Amino acid sequence: MKRRPRRTVPATLTALVLLAACVLITIVAIQLIMGQSSLIGYRSVTDTLHSTHWNDTAVLVAGGTLVLLGLLLLLAALLPGKPRVLPLSGDMDAGVTRRSLRHALQNTAASVDGVSRAKLKLGRRTIVARVRTDRTNTEGLTDAVRAAVDQHLDQVTPLTRPAMKVQLRTTRNAP
Incomplete structure (x- = not known):
């Protein structure tokens, strides 16, 4: 019997980020269905993405940050913690x-x-x-x-x- 600690902090943070993204997408979708002006304009997002290049500093920093965050979450999931019991x-x-x-x-x-x-x-x-x-x-x-x-x-x-x-x-x- 070796109960390991639960990974509640990484799981909670991941769930909150995904929940925030889902809520934002749902709000924008409902606004578009109802014909209102959306919180985030589709045209402004696409224009920004089309004008951004892969070697821009913002893209490289965001990509590196996401890779580091993914590796930290993977390590938190794979490495065993101290047993509680x-x-x-x-x-x-x-x-x-x-x-x-x-x-x-x-x-x-x-x-x-x-x-x-x-x-x-x-x-x-x-x-x-x-x-x-x-x-x-x-x-x-x-x-x-x-x-x-x-x-x-x-x-x-x-x-x-x-x-x-x-x-x-x-x-x-x-x-």
Whole structure:
């Protein structure tokens, strides 16, 4: 079970651009059917297109922009994002969301004696814990945080266990 993130932003932007184009074309078509003067004149559009050459700067910039936008949309559709649900090991098809795992591990790291604040970043293959302490003697604190987070990971049992990195900062200067 690896639920991937939905590509809602590129899909929404594409849908809005297509909707705007369809609404504009529909308005112009209805105005032409009713015999009114249209919002966009057919003759002005055709005259502009006939006078434009392929090597004009505006055509090259518009073409390059559209190609770049198309490639970005294609990459967004083909490249997988970070999975939202991480599979757990075992016989059942179960998983844990990245957000809840990150919060649980962050609370575990913050509960270690001597830690005043902990922030955790859960990457694809690594966990980076940024720990802050008020102690002047920080000996063994990174090992204690690593052991607490490892123990919590042993309880959760993710299918792939990420590597652990602990970064320690002190708020006080050592004497």
